[in-house]
Amino acid sequence: MATQLGEAKSANQLVITWEALPDDFQLEDEPVENTSQPILAGALRESLEISGFIQPQMLIASNFGLCATVNGQLIIKAPDWVYVSSVKEILSNRKSYTPILEGEIPVVVMEFLSDTDGGEYSFKRTYPPGKWFFYEQILQIPIYVIFEPEGGLLEYYQLENGRYELKQPEENGRHWVDAMGLFLGTWQGIKEGRTGYWLR
Numbered sequence: 001m002a003t004q005l006g007e008a009k010s011a012n013q014l015v016i017t018w019e020a021l022p023d024d025f026q027l028e029d030e031p032v033e034n035t036s037q038p039i040l041a042g043a044l045r046e047s048l049e050i051s052g053f054i055q056p057q058m059l060i061a062s063n064f065g066l067c068a069t070v071n072g073q074l075i076i077k078a079p080d081w082v083y084v085s086s087v088k089e090i091l092s093n094r095k096s097y098t099p100i101l102e103g104e105i106p107v108v109v110m111e112f113l114s115d116t117d118g119g120e121y122s123f124k125r126t127y128p129p130g131k132w133f134f135y136e137q138i139l140q141i142p143i144y145v146i147f148e149p150e151g152g153l154l155e156y157y158q159l160e161n162g163r164y165e166l167k168q169p170e171e172n173g174r175h176w177v178d179a180m181g182l183f184l185g186t187w188q189g190i191k192e193g194r195t196g197y198w199l200r
Contacts, residue, residue, distance in 0.1 A: 014070055014071060014137070014138065015070070015071050015072075016068055016069070016070055016138055017068075017069045018068065018069070018098050018099060018100040018101040019069045019074075019098065019101070020098060020101060021067060021074075021096055021098070027065050027076065027095060027096060028076075036112070036149055036194060036196070037062070037063070037080055037112050037114070038062065038063075039191075039192050039194060040080075040081075040112055040147075040149060040198065040199065041062035041063075041080055041081045041112075042062075043191060043192070043198050043199070043200075044081060044110075044198075044199045044200070045060055045062075045081075047200050048060065048182075051182075053180070053182065056090050057085075057086045057087060057090060058083070058084065058085060058086065058087075059082070059083070059084035059087050059094070059097060059103070059106075060081075060082070060083050060084075061081075061082055061094075061097075062079075062080055062081050062082070063078045063079075063080060064078055064079070064082060064094075064096070064097065065077070065078050065095065065096035065097065066078070066079065066082065066096070066097055066098075066099070066106065066109075066134075066139065067096050067097065067098040068098065068099070068134075068138050068139060070127075070129070070138055071127075073127050075127070075128060075129060075134060075138070076096065077131055077134050077135075079109040079110060079111055079131075079135075080110055080111050080112045081108075081109070081110040081112075082097075082106050082108070082109050082110070083106060083107050083108045083109075083180070084097065084099075084103060084104055084105075084106045084107065085104050085107055085179065085180075086103055086104045087102055087103035087104070088102055088103045089102070089103075099139060105139060105140060105141060105142075106139065106141050107141070107142055107143060107177075107179045107180065108141070108142070108143040108144075108145060108177065108179075108180070109135050109141050109143075109144055109145070110144075110145040110146070110147060110199075111131065111144075111145070111146050111147070112147050112148075112149055113146060113147065113148040113149070119131055120132065120146050121146075123136075125137075132144070132164070136159065136162075136163065136164050137162075140159060140162075141159065142158065142159045142179065143156070143157065143158055143159070143177065143179075144157040144159075144164055145157070145184070147186075147197075147199060149196055149197050149198075150196060150197070151197070152186050152188060152196075152197035154169075154175075154184075154185070154186055154199070156169070156175040156184070169185070172185070173185055173186070184199065184200075185199075185200055186198065186199060186200065187199075187200045
């Protein structure tokens with residue numbers, strides 16, 4: 001009985017390695033799900049630029065491949081927005097990012113909900129794993145934000161004891177992102193020809 005239990009336990013273990021992509025590796029061109037996503041990501045970056053927050057060693061990107069190798073299989077997920085506080089090498093034309101190998105684990109990933117199947121909540125463990133599982137269990141990203149742009153719902157999850165916990169906003173409807181020294185909240189208005197909710 002002990003042997004069978006040991007085999008079951010080892011089958012559930014994840015062996016995570018941080019390997020460079022081959023130079024000739026072709027990343028999939030995942031289409032953007034709707035026209036709002038790029039401008040939402042751009043507006044969030046713009047607010048950081050205006051505040052003087054962005055530094056050269058940071059990586060702030062959207063629809064950008066985050067890589068890890070799990071049990072020998074390469075996994076790439078492209079969050080709608082990602083913030084990494086420090087990379088080892090500043091590259092002007094970075095196509096993907098492998099944490100640990102190339103710098104810090106991302107501090108924040110964000111997904112903007114659209115009319116798709118809700119993959120942002122997927123805890124699927126088998127290959128290819130779901131986004132939630134990848135961010136929480138494989139990369140162990142401290143903050144995962146899911147934003148619904150049409151209704152303005154902002155779900156802010158923080159990694160605690162290895163699991164994402166939903167956090168309530170403070171009295172002004174914002175969340176304090178300690179690692180960035182900034183608040184994250186929503187704003188409603190018109191920008192770039194789009195009327196609706198925005199992240200600020």
